[in-house]
Each structure stands twice: as C-alpha cells, then as structure tokens.
Amino acid sequence: xxxxxxxxxxxxxxxxxxxxxxxxxxxxxxxxxxxxxxxxxxxxxxxxxxxxxxxxxxxxxxxxxxxxxxxxxxxxxxxxxxxxxxxxxxxxxxxxxxxxxxxxxxxxxxxxxxxxxxxxxxxxxxxxxxxxxxxxxxxxxxxxxxxxxxxxxxxxxxxxxxxxxxxxxxxxxxxxxxxxxxxxxxxxxxxxxxxxxxxxxxxxxxxxxxxxxxxxxxxxxxxxxxxxxxxxxxxxxxxxxxxxxxxxxxxxxxxxxxxxxxxxxxxxxxxxxxxxxxxxxxxxxxxxxxxxxxxxxxxxxxxxxxxxxxxxxxxxxxxxxxxxxxxxxxxxxxxxxxxxxxxxxxxxxxxxxxxxxxxxxxxxxxxxx
Numbered sequence: 001x002x003x004x005x006x007x008x009x010x011x012x013x014x015x016x017x018x019x020x021x022x023x024x025x026x027x028x029x030x031x032x033x034x035x036x037x038x039x040x041x042x043x044x045x046x047x048x049x050x051x052x053x054x055x056x057x058x059x060x061x062x063x064x065x066x067x068x069x070x071x072x073x074x075x076x077x078x079x080x081x082x083x084x085x086x087x088x089x090x091x092x093x094x095x096x097x098x099x100x101x102x103x104x105x106x107x108x109x110x111x112x113x114x115x116x117x118x119x120x121x122x123x124x125x126x127x128x129x130x131x132x133x134x135x136x137x138x139x140x141x142x143x144x145x146x147x148x149x150x151x152x153x154x155x156x157x158x159x160x161x162x163x164x165x166x167x168x169x170x171x172x173x174x175x176x177x178x179x180x181x182x183x184x185x186x187x188x189x190x191x192x193x194x195x196x197x198x199x200x201x202x203x204x205x206x207x208x209x210x211x212x213x214x215x216x217x218x219x220x221x222x223x224x225x226x227x228x229x230x231x232x233x234x235x236x237x238x239x240x241x242x243x244x245x246x247x248x249x250x251x252x253x254x255x256x257x258x259x260x261x262x263x264x265x266x267x268x269x270x271x272x273x274x275x276x277x278x279x280x281x282x283x284x285x286x287x288x289x290x291x292x293x294x295x296x297x298x299x300x301x302x303x304x305x306x307x308x309x310x311x312x313x314x315x316x317x318x319x320x321x322x323x324x325x326x327x328x329x330x331x332x333x334x335x336x337x338x339x340x341x342x343x344x345x346x347x348x349x350x351x352x353x354x355x356x357x358x359x360x361x362x363x364x365x366x367x368x369x
Contacts, residue, residue, distance in 0.1 A: 001042035006222045007193030009140050013045040016241040017225035020048030020057040025229045032064040041238050045223045049077035050089050058096035066098035077108035081118040086128035106142040147316030149183040163193035169201045170215045175289030196221035202312050213240040218247045264349040265297040273345040278331050288359040290322035326363035333360035
C-alpha cells in the first residue's frame with residue numbers, strides 16, 4: 001500500500017487509515033479480525049477517540065492490536081478543552097489502548113472560536129498536550145473539526161499543529177469550498193499533515209464508493225481515514241487503496257458533472273451564473289451548503305434516501321453560522337424577479353429560481369415553502 005509523508009513529523013502513513021468509530025457496532029472478536037487484517041495488508045494508521053462509546057473503541061483497539069504497537073501510527077482524540085481535563089482524558093486513553101504513548105493526540109471537533117480560545121489559552125488543552133509531549137506520553141499534536149473550516153484556518157495560523165483533520169469528499173467540496181481553497185493550501189505551506197475524513201460523506205456516497213475513494217486518495221492528504229465495520233467493506237477499501245491511480249482534472253470535472261448525488265440541485269460553485277438584480281447566487285448557495293449540505297431539495301424519491309439525508313443534513317452543526325452569514329447579505333434570494341436570465345448559464349442544469357426559493361426558506365427561517 002502506498003505510504004505518504006505525514007507532514008513534517010518524520011512519520012509515514014499508509015494512504016488508507018482505519019477509523020475506530022464504527023468498531024462500536026461490532027463485537028470485540030470481529031474488531032480483532034478487521035484490525036489485524038488491516039495491519040497484515042500494509043495499513044499502518046489507526047485512529048479513534050476517547051468519546052467513541054466512552055472509551056469502548058479505544059478498549060477494542062487496545063485489546064486487538066496492542067501486541068503489534070510498533071507496527072502502526074496510533075491516534076486518539078480528546079474533546080476536553082482545559083489542561084487538567086485534557087491530561088485526565090489522555091491517561092484514560094493510554095490505559096484503554098494498552099500503550100504508554102500516543103503518536104498523534106488530536107483536539108477533537110473544535111467547532112467554535114470560543115473553544116479554540118480556551119484550548120490555546122492559559123491552562124488550556126494545548127498546555128496539557130505540550131506537558132504530555134515533554135513527558136513522552138504523546139509524540140505529536142493535531143486538531144480536527146467538521147464542516148466549515150474557519151476555526152481550523154485560524155488554528156493553523158496561530159499555532160503550528162503537527163496535523164489537521166478535516167472533511168474532504170467530492171460532495172462536500174461544494175458545501176465547504178474553503179477546505180480545498182484555503183485550509184489545504186495553508187496546511188501544505190506549513191508542512192502540516194493533512195488527515196482526510198469522511199471520504200464517502202458519512203455514507204451518502206454509497207452508490208459511488210469507488211470514485212469517492214479515488215477522489216479522496218487523489219487529494220494531497222497524508223492519510224484517508226475510513227470507518228470500517230465488516231470484512232467486505234475492509235477488503236473493498238484495501239482494493240481501492242492498492243489499485244489507486246490518481247484522477248486527472250478531466251476525470252474530476254466529469255465526476256462533478258455526472259455524480260448522482262450532486263445531480264441537478266447541488267451548486268458546483270463554478271461562478272458561471274449571474275443575476276441582473278445583483279443577487280449573489282454563488283454566495284447564497286454556499287451558505288445553503290453550510291446550512292444542511294444542500295440535502296433538502298424538496299423532492300422525495302424513496303424512504304431510504306430521504307431517511308439517510310435527514311440523518312446527515314445537519315451532521316456538522318453549521319446552520320446558525322449559515323443563517324448569520326445570510327442575514328448579513330445586502331441582497332437576498334427573495335429579491336429574485338424570476339426573470340430566468342440566470343438559468344441558461346448553469347452547466348449543470350440547476351433550476352436556479354427554484355433553488356433560490358428553497359435556500360431563502362432555509363436560511364431566513366421562512367414559515368412556509
């Protein structure tokens with residue numbers, strides 16, 4: 001399996017990483033089988049979090065592969081924001097994982113500037129992590145969040161984290177374009193390891209697993225972490241990693257145009273449409289992406305698809321940010337005169353007039369659509 005440099009840490013990681021969240025869904029015996037098969041196949045990055053099942057995922061990993069500790073890079077995460085709680089969380093994780101050191105200790109799901117202030121401030125979690133590093137309990141320090149990356153961008157500008165973990169897939173690239181446009185270039189410039197998570201969009205891209213993984217592996221990330229909970233899934237993921245050939249720009253553009261999950265509703269942020277009334281179409285649809293990942297489109301196809309989207313649309317919790325940004329716009333979607341002059345410009349066949357109405361309903365909290 002291909003190995004990549006893990007930023008400036010001196011480590012190398014396999015392109016496919018094993019995410020530990022979904023170990024909660026299977027018994028220890030099956031977790032042992034999957035984790036050891038992954039290591040046997042050349043994988044060397046295993047990641048979990050203290051909060052996954054209140055330590056259950058960590059305990060399953062510890063009981064499954066602690067005897068092979070030197071064969072893999074081990075990462076765990078803490079949701080604690082203060083020094084004292086961070087150190088307490090780390091000690092529990094070390095015990096759960098049956099190890100005396102963690103290769104990468106991640107500040108988990110840092111979603112607000114206030115949380116970041118606490119982490120970086122006096123007696124914050126970063127102070128705890130730095131103390132643990134001096135004591136040899138951890139080797140490197142990272143930070144993660146979901147969705148809109150404004151907190152991560154600021155975090156990397158204010159502290160030299162060794163790794164940053166973020167969402168990248170061909171669907172959410174259009175909901176959170178700043179990830180690929182701002183965060184990734186910043187991390188590359190600082191030689192910060194990039195950990196890519198959610199390559200199949202929390203399961204949304206289940207119809208397109210192969211192109212989703214190929215797109216993810218093509219990104220300039222050190223490791224692509226996938227949640228794995230059965231043998232068939234593991235073998236497929238290993239096959240995708242083993243046979244990986246990077247996507248060309250032409251292939252990516254074809255994927256953007258033809259992917260069934262994007263369809264004729266999700267704005268590709270191409271900037272080719274314009275409005276004679278000055279409505280900032282691209283900006284509004286970006287905020288709709290923050291709001292619910294552009295998943296509620298007013299069309300119900302079948303119960304399974306509807307249920308999946310309803311489960312995932314607010315997964316990242318960026319709806320308030322979206323509504324605040326929309327409220328600050330001088331011209332909003334309700335100024336649309338339905339003239340239709342924007343419609344022929346969209347290369348993806350999006351009904352822009354209808355989409356503006358839906359976006360305004362969501363972002364302005366209208367009573368009825």
